[in-house]
Amino acid sequence: MICAIDRDFTHWGRELLTNEHDGITVEIGDLQSQVRIDRGVWVERTRRALAALGVDRGSISIVFVDDSAIREINKKQLGHDWATDVVTFPISDPGAESLEGEIVISTQTAVSWAVEENVDPDRELELYLVHGLLHLLGYDDRNEEDVARMRLRERELLNDRSDLDPAVASAVEIATDEERSSWGA
Numbered sequence: 001m002i003c004a005i006d007r008d009f010t011h012w013g014r015e016l017l018t019n020e021h022d023g024i025t026v027e028i029g030d031l032q033s034q035v036r037i038d039r040g041v042w043v044e045r046t047r048r049a050l051a052a053l054g055v056d057r058g059s060i061s062i063v064f065v066d067d068s069a070i071r072e073i074n075k076k077q078l079g080h081d082w083a084t085d086v087v088t089f090p091i092s093d094p095g096a097e098s099l100e101g102e103i104v105i106s107t108q109t110a111v112s113w114a115v116e117e118n119v120d121p122d123r124e125l126e127l128y129l130v131h132g133l134l135h136l137l138g139y140d141d142r143n144e145e146d147v148a149r150m151r152l153r154e155r156e157l158l159n160d161r162s163d164l165d166p167a168v169a170s171a172v173e174i175a176t177d178e179e180r181s182s183w184g185a
Contacts, residue, residue: 023056023098029063035107035121037064045126049133050099052157058092058099060136062129070106085109086128086135094138103132123158130157 026046028039046060065073067083074080074087083106091100105128107121114121134153140146 023058024050025059027059027061029061031069032064032066032107034066034111035064035125037107042129045129046133049130049157053133053137055099055137057097060099060133061102062132063102063104064107064125065104067106067108070104070109073104083109085113086132088132088135090136092136099136101136103129103136105129105132127154127158130154 024047026043028037028042030037030039042062046062050056050058050060070087071081071083074082074084077089078087085106087104089102089104091102092098105125107125110124110128111121113119114124117124131150131154134150135141139150139153141150
C-alpha cells in the first residue's frame with residue numbers, strides 16, 4: 001500500500017516487512033536511522049492495538065521517517081510546512097468493514113519529545129502509533145473536546161498493557177473519573 005511516500009524501499013536500502021494474519025495486513029517501513037525499529041515488534045503492537053480497538057479486518061501501513069521526510073509529506077499532502085509527530089492517511093471510511101490506511105511516524109520528533117519529557121522514546125513512538133490508528137478510526141483532535149476524548153482513549157490503550165514497564169507507566173498520566181465525566185466520554 002504505502003503510497004503517501006514517493007519512495008522505493010529497495011532503492012533506499014530499507015526493507016519493507018509485510019505481515020498478513022487473521023484478516024489484518026500490517027506493513028512496516030523504516031526510512032530513518034535515528035532509532036532501531038524491530039519490525040516484528042511493531043507488527044505485534046499494531047495488532048494488539050487494533051484488537052483492543054475492536055478491529056479484526058484491515059490493511060495498515062506504518063512508515064518510520066525523520067523530521068525532514070515527515071515535513072516533506074506534511075507539506076506535499078496537507079499543505080503544512082512543518083515537521084510533526086504523525087501523519088495519517090485514511091483509505092477506508094470510518095466505520096467501514098475493513099480499516100485501511102497509512103501512518104507516517106517521525107522518530108526524530110519522538111526522541112526529541114521523549115528527552116524533553118523524560119520518557120522512553122519507544123513508548124513515545126507507541127503513543128504515535130495509537131494516535132495514528134485512532135485518526136484512521138475517525139477520532140479527531142481539532143478542538144478541545146475532541147482532543148480530550150482522543151487523549152482518554154490513548155491513555156486507556158497504552159495503560160492496558162501487561163508488559164508496560166512500571167517506570168514508563170508512571171510517566172503516562174491516567175485520567176481521573178472527574179476528568180472523564182467533564183469530557184462527556
